[in-house]
Amino acid sequence: MTVNKQWITGQTADLEPSLIKEFKISPLIQKVLAARGLTERDQVADLLSIQQVHDPMLMHDMDKAVARIHQAIADDEPILVYGDYDADGVTSVTIMMYALEQLGAMADFYIPNRFTEGYGPNEAAFRAAADEGVGLIITVDNGIKGHDEVKAVKELGVDVIITDHHEMGDELPEAYAIIHPAHPAGNYPCPYLAGAGVSYKLTTALLGKELPELLGFTAIGTVSDLVPLTDENRTLVKLGLRELNQYQPVGVKALLQQAGHSGVITEETIGFMIGPRLNAVGRLDDARPAAELLMEQDMESAVFLAEQVNDVNNERKSIVEDIVNQAVLVAEDKISRGFNFLFITGENWNEGVLGIVASKLVERYYLPVIVLNINRTEQYAKGSARSIPQISMYDYLDEEIELLSRFGGHHMAAGLTLPLENLEELESRMNDRMDQYLSSHDLQPVLHIDAAVTLDELTVDYVHQLELLRPFGTGNPQPVFSVKGSTITQIKAIGQHANHLKLILDQKLNVLKWSAGELVRDFPEGTTVDVCGKLQLNEWNGHVSLQMLMEDMKTDQVRFVDFRNQHHHSFSFLKDEPVIYLINQSRKKNGGNYYFYGENISGHDKIVLRDLPDDLESFFETMRSATAKQIYVIFHESKQVYFEGMPSLEKFRTLYKLMVNRTIVPTQHGMTLTDRLNVSPNVLLFMLSVLTELGVVRKDGEAYQLDLTTGKVEIPSALSYQQREKQLKIEQQLLFSSFDSIKHLILDKME
Template structure:
């Protein structure tokens, strides 16, 4: 059966010993201990700080570089009645940060106004016109929020006209920092602040913390919205801000936020980080995407419920319009990509148009990444200037890529997964070509296959309500602290159907023994036809509790599924191998797989195979060193018989990856094949006497080509000679010049194990012998358990 999508299932690493110990120390299930260790909470103290957020756990804000200078300057400005401008940004992070600092300075008695640049007329960050306007209007201090770290020219101009600038930002600093009065950015060189991953609103929160001389709890909800909406990792202080911000959102939100909750259809529900990320954040962002973000700031700072409702309805309409515009742009972009298939081969998409809305292309870029799983840069061109928004995948660092193209750009900023930039229209082709070259260099074919990260494997009977509730204590979940995903294998399919208004979702009932769980796979209703062909499934998903009429039931939110994998049967050392093959091929076609050339020819002499059906013959096939199967048509529906032992771990991994789901794998090798494979493995590394013989021969000759050496040593080590010479070169005993080997005179004595090539082959040999031992000689139980695990973990769609 065809796989419904190509995804790599990747099991996260975890120190099982540490996980077990931590679970025992905390008195929690081992699954929870594993999840904590995966989140780098390896001590009891770290785990407790994570599990039990404390409002007293915030770091001293004055640890942040320049915090003292910034606080002193702001307090002086307040005392001397100076006019202060908060210079914000138009996204949700910038809007919440602007609102927080504005309200805090007001509370301290400052003369303060806020300014949000127009996305379309001014673009991102500081600009000269706005700075001169601030000076002309009597402002003497400008404080940026969520921007400014790359504004070297604008900061220099501000200094020249007598305007003090304090920068608060969280974006990656350039090599040359602007010469501002003070810079608050935990990522800047020389800043000892422990949490480097604060959002822009988080940096502002620390500034307010310092100004108030206390944790400003009244701003938790603003901090939470900006943090989650900006995809800051939900760990350390970001986690604290989100936990306590959600408490405020669920208990007594500000008037504007309550109005936004109402228009979002969330009234009466317990709000989560997901509601911020997918409902509240996008509506705040919508203001700056289509119009002015000042509407969002006004909503966040107003105390008037009627005005709040009016603004919330306006943002709701803006968000609806944003979605419609985004849908149109998305369809146009898809058409453009489909018309240029060579762009997909280039591993990165750089798209430009003169009629795309600059405020929406970032969202569309994210949708295109989801569709094509490639980095995407979208550029909106107006009057010869392009404003770009970029989104990436793992393996392609956007900020570093743009830095490598800075001679083509007017401005750029961001981080590894998202960035913004501006570029002149005539330079877009050059930008595309350079980025395509970088993508070819940085990304592999494997990088272009979407990954599905798995936290742990779990058995269905081991899951109960208590476990799921303890896992929930690791929340709030979001970027940097994703909801844990679990792998469950060989679950019986006990029911399935497509559900939803348009049958767009897949609902299943899966079981294991007496245990049973309801499952839902969103937007996968079309897969019902594939599911019904299966009897058992492997699934990856999030555990949840479905509460209805006071009853709690376990539920699995399915992220991916597949038919249960290879079934393994132990027939080693069977005396009647010929008769068994004869009988089995009468039932269905067989592939008799041989890993070595000798075994292949022996099988050809020993077995007589004949077509099971006219179009589906039984075959004796050779497995190449790379694991591909020679002589078998693609999709051949046979059971597979393993006749001898694999040459290497990698060969067997690749071989298993080519088997179709549900295949029956019969291990038919015997003691003879085991001993032969072991001899070959031991012969793969020549002994010290062999190395000594080759070196003495070269020393006697002083110099020799490969052929001359082979002739002198009578071709005894022909198979290994090049590798042995590489070892000598790495040890400094010899060198190669123009295909001739020379002895290094008076070379220091060194051990063979000091050579990288020798160590690598030693490791590979030990791994090979382990495979031979387990497959060829271990107990039936150990071999079956190891193979079953191996077949699941190393298939093409499951990489560990």
């Protein structure tokens, strides 16, 4: 299913010449800054320079937390660091454990199991810690909703320091201290720190100095948790990436070796290689090995742990692919039946990956999605929801709160659990709400483009300078540029399975799109297109060239794909396309997507000219009604006559003379006649049929004999002769003309 995107290009504005000169801003960066409204000096400086980190003591309760931790260390009081099972959680644990070990604390860490304990504080785990003599629990990347758990352990004499960054409720837990960048009683300048960022701020306050060796972990947690890469987050990630490229912690180095990465570490390295692998461990099982890997100092041990983590990630990808394949079948069926809110359920699905599955379905269909695993033993369904910008998943689920056992989330994503008996009702209500929305709104994904550029504006130097805008991420996405009105001079599917797309625009710009090899059928060479995407440099054998990673491509042209005289497997993909087929009158219609030539086909975007038409006029009549944007040209004809041609009248006279006083049986005398006439057996049979139609020849079984009583006849008057003439003309114009001629012929009629 292809979803058309609406392109919205950013505003244009002029930057002050003094700013351009001071920061040496290239033309491409000028366009990006203008599109994003970053035209003031402070805004430009924040983006292009490394700013100072904020004083951790500005955070609410920081002084109180630091004093309590130092007291615990001085008193040899056991400390438990209580984390979370995602990448932000395990990096937060790693950061906190490093600082405590530096201070000589008696500390250990605990990460709850996603499946048996769930997210956040767990009372059983807290009580177990108290039983083992723990006097202080420090939560990292969780805890702000742990009211009952904190209260229970407090009654046992254990203090809890909460460090968290998640949404705060109206009431806060009765913790000894709460360190949260958005604390209502605080005034911290950057309220959007990740859990790793908050953990890092506490460690710097504990040790009284910045800790460069922990900045890499902070960057990993910050990028992986998709917090805005603005303000201090941007600074921490910049500094962290610099540190990772100068000195890699043993565990990170081992993990990157397993991932096959050996180049510069960027935020993309974190987002696509490090983060997913760390997340995978907690998605499928206990996340402790991920934290142990990050804390490991011995390379041999780290390699062993990294192999385990990488294997789990591969397993996670396999599980996701399997569930997605199952979910797509369900989704296609529901869409065909008019469902607009995709409610997908399955049994024995791993709940830890359902968020990924839901995201992939949203990307594919641009509809809100809920994906649930059904547990028949416990009689509940549990899973994840993902939405599109127009629909608030949180609001939709909150309206149906009485059907849910529990749920939490925000506008674009949520997690939920509900009894099986409520599944059907929830699906019905969600679709009713969606249908109401669609009755007055259109759903179309929006693609934000920073600026339109020409190919002449793209140089290696200018694109290289875009690196100054890194790190890219939430709040500072990688710039997207559009190039309009360029011609595809080369296009092909690449990769081992031909599943990726590569094209060249105006013989200048290489454009790539992953997992889009099928587009080679939709955009033939010579098509004038608009493309948009992200610019990058490609280095190969010492040569640096420009390329674009395509986001989208479109054209106003009618696109033609030539499948004439090709084997049927070349166009077998059409069975999965939303197309209609044009067939001739000799065929039988097979369903609602088959049309005879001569019928009106307006309103259909993709048409397949499957058969040669019976006559050109009916073909032209249909083309005049066509509004298609994509035309696949097959023109199948099992009995082509073009290369045999039309036998001359002289040959007919010769055949007549050869048959005088003779009875002809083609199976016995055919070779002699074809040799004498210099025609093929098919043409001989055609000539005999014409003479038979005109009464010159009588047919008895397989035998043909002249009727000498017949007077003079006009060979061209025979209907079979005229039909062959028509067939020859149709084949000449539609099957054996140049493809450009056919395109111009069709376009002329469509206009």
